[in-house]
Amino acid sequence: NPSPKRTMIRARIADKIHLDPRPEYHRALLTWHPDDPIPQAISTGNQMSSRLLSMRTANALLVLPPKTEVLQTIESGALVDAMIIGRL
Numbered sequence: 001n002p003s004p005k006r007t008m009i010r011a012r013i014a015d016k017i018h019l020d021p022r023p024e025y026h027r028a029l030l031t032w033h034p035d036d037p038i039p040q041a042i043s044t045g046n047q048m049s050s051r052l053l054s055m056r057t058a059n060a061l062l063v064l065p066p067k068t069e070v071l072q073t074i075e076s077g078a079l080v081d082a083m084i085i086g087r088l
Contacts, residue, residue, distance in 0.1 A: 006083045006085065007083070008084070009039070009081075010038060010079050011028070011039045011040065011081075012038050012039070012041065012077060012079055013074055013076055013078050015042075016073050016074065016076050017043060018067075019065065019067035019071065019073060019074065024066075025064075026062040026064050027058040027060075028058060029044060030082060030084075039082070039088075041062055041082055044058050058086065059087060060083060060085060060086070063081040
């Protein structure tokens with residue numbers, strides 16, 4: 001792919017994610033089910049910057065908005081943008 005930009009797709013959150021006060025790239029593993037054309041995004045767990053081993057299983061970064069008074073979490077089943085960073 002000659003484009004310098006990463007590929008972005010939509011993904012369905014498998015489990016509720018609590019938002020951070022800042023925008024976040026959340027490490028996740030995308031998987032597909034035969035009956036759904038939209039991939040499911042499974043969090044790699046704790047997202048602390050010191051926990052880089054979670055990058056080993058991640059193939060996407062979920063682009064999450066900052067937490068607000070109205071939006072505290074992203075609920076299971078919600079669609080978010082996912083940046084592809086590994087083999088699918």
